[in-house]
Amino acid sequence: MSATHTLVIDRLGHRGEGVALVEGKPIFVPATLPGETVAVTIEGNRGTLLDILAPSPNRSAAPCPHFPACGGCQLQHLSAETYSQFKRSLVVDALSRAGVAADVNDPIIAYGAGRRRATFHATRSAAGFMALRSHQIHDLDRCPILVPALAQAPRIARDFASAVGPCDVAFTASDMGLDVAVRAKGTKANPKLTDLARAFDLARLSLNGEPLIIHRQPTVTMGRAQVPLPVGSFLQATEAAEAALAELVVKAVAGARQVADLFCGVGPFALRLAERAAVLAADSDSPAVAALDAAKRKAKGLKPIAAEKRDLFREPLGPFELNHFDAVVLDPPRAGAQAQIAELAKSKVKTIAYVSCDPQSFARDAATLVAAGYVIGPVRPLDQFAFSSHTEVFARFERP
Template identity: 50%
Template sequence: MPGTMLAMNETLTIARLGARGDGIAETPTGQVFVPYTLPGETVRVVRDGERGQLVEIIAPAQSRIAAICPLFTRCGGCAAQHMAPGLYSEWKRQQVVTALGRAGIEAPVAEIVDAHGAGRRRVTFHARREGIGMLVGFMQARSHDLIAVEACPVLAPGLVRAPAVAQLLANRLGGSNKPLDLQITASDGGLDVDIRGHGPAGDKLRLSLTEAAERLDLARLAMHGEIIVERRPPLQRMGKASVAPASGGFLQATVTGEETIAALVLAALPKAKHVADLFAGCGPFSFRLAERMKVLAVESDKAAILALTRAAGATQGLKPIAAEVRDLFRRPLLEHELNGFDAVVLDPPRAGAEAQAKRLAASKLGTVVYVSCDAGTFARDAAILIAGGYALEGVTPVDQFRYSAHIELVGVFRRPKKY
């Protein structure tokens, strides 16, 4: 095709890291992105346009360290096992600084908080038929092909059996010849599994899966969120509450991550007495907030709100928690509703909370604590809040996705006292 560059072998010097963790080299014909390389390194690559495949590290950087997993560079789950801790932390922090800068925002950005803890408590395995058997594993780097995984060093100890469990369940479902996703979560009651991609289960399959759940000693097994069998409640501790989230429902990636973010949220609200928790999920912040103040929890997912209200009814020593099912993208809380609270906490998905930010900007609410998993949409929404009279007091990056390019953050916005 006209304009397409043919693959060629080149020697490059890496200038800096990109947002995805790729090394970036500047050349007369433009930038070249080379995965698994570091600033200052001289490397030989096979180049295809702006992408480079690493062939050889001619001169390694001092910030290069040995990976902890033998599958690193083949498995697509981790991007940064080769980075020394100092470089790694600054790379992640810089993502937040860069996103704010692009939005024209100047605000203090704290050092990154390590919230990996014991490891990730949830993992998704993919399963595909390969010949006469089912191949179960993770996606290969920059590919839709699978790589078998027997163990993963970033997972919490409660998931040590997860690869074997995923393989056995995939074998039971192999007759459908459909690609499957098996989400496995470590809970206080044991492994909680939700299978996607198969479609409805008939009576024969339900019986087979129930037998498998017994054999594997699972807490709960579901397909597309529909429970096949629940042998024990798959409880997650959230402050004083023990919550059984909806099957496949949202959870923070690590226990330490959830605790760290919640502590930052609470620290920003020392005097609040009545708070709205928007995009509340099943209550990771609501329950901790309710130890000190009244809470309205708002979430579009009915199953999440049901899990929250059930746990709230069974938990002693909390201030009142009211709950509302509401799509905050289509029906954000309006100014007259917001003005009745001391503060708002919001933790939207990656798309951010643009509609709600506009209503907050038009309100007289004094404090907004914004938890985000996407620095770009956070910066967009932060600009809306700042234009509406808020000051961004500071941002704290929180790393609960170790070795990946993902970063969480907590931003605190306050209005001047005249409001």
């Protein structure tokens, strides 16, 4: 049996775990707070919480009975103020390490009605997220951070696992109902799947990336457009976050007549920007670009959108192309936009609106732009992943 250790938590790590120092080395203890005295067992650099001997005044009661056993959330035990400070600190620390001086605002809270997307691991007997520090599924009856339309998601996932065996079930709440995508190794279509799709009135059911049955084409509203969702399409986790980020982007490039929307996805920014400016929208995701193109063809009152498939990691727009635009919008994946940023640094583009899902890569790219003469405006963290250690970042860069 492992020995019990008494530790004092020093700080929160960037994944939201409490960090204590033992003989100068960090020990990471989930569900703890700075200043708390805790009893733990230790294995390697990981501590398992046994008891809180002296709780922090900043501790709050978790709103979900599955916390902290369920690994889907990391921060339900923080008070609202401590939580906000932690989210802001993720951005402040990343910029500091990159040598970028900038004002960082308090986070914009963008939970809205909850997350409209979720992926559950499922077996015949369990459906949910992986348990904390485990490869075992923590079975859920409900998940309070999801939109009401996903209330039955755990049950649906278990029923699909009963039909195909262990699987991952991805849910998206669309305007037309639930879009469900099942991934299961070695599984082929069978009548049980289509029966379940009808029983739960799914808008669409896909199996291993291919549509199996479509009762109603899943769509989402973006500005004046209805976008047909490709299978597995990326969307901001909450509708409120998409709207808030779009508002920041549109405001940042106000007055621009020619805008490039790079890493455009299905068009959450391009379709709104086109209400005022001509837009080049580029992304390497062919189905996403096709969906954007289909949406803009049916939407009314938009200026031209040129939707282009382009790998911006291998083939970024160069200065000659970039200099045709008054403003550039970037919303890259977690790795950031290093290659494209290097070309922007050599360009004459006046305004850059940068949306990021990773403070580290954002800070790296921001340092490149600042070194090239761009001035960074106030940085806006945005929190759409309630109780997690993830945060979005927005900033406007201006070339004097």
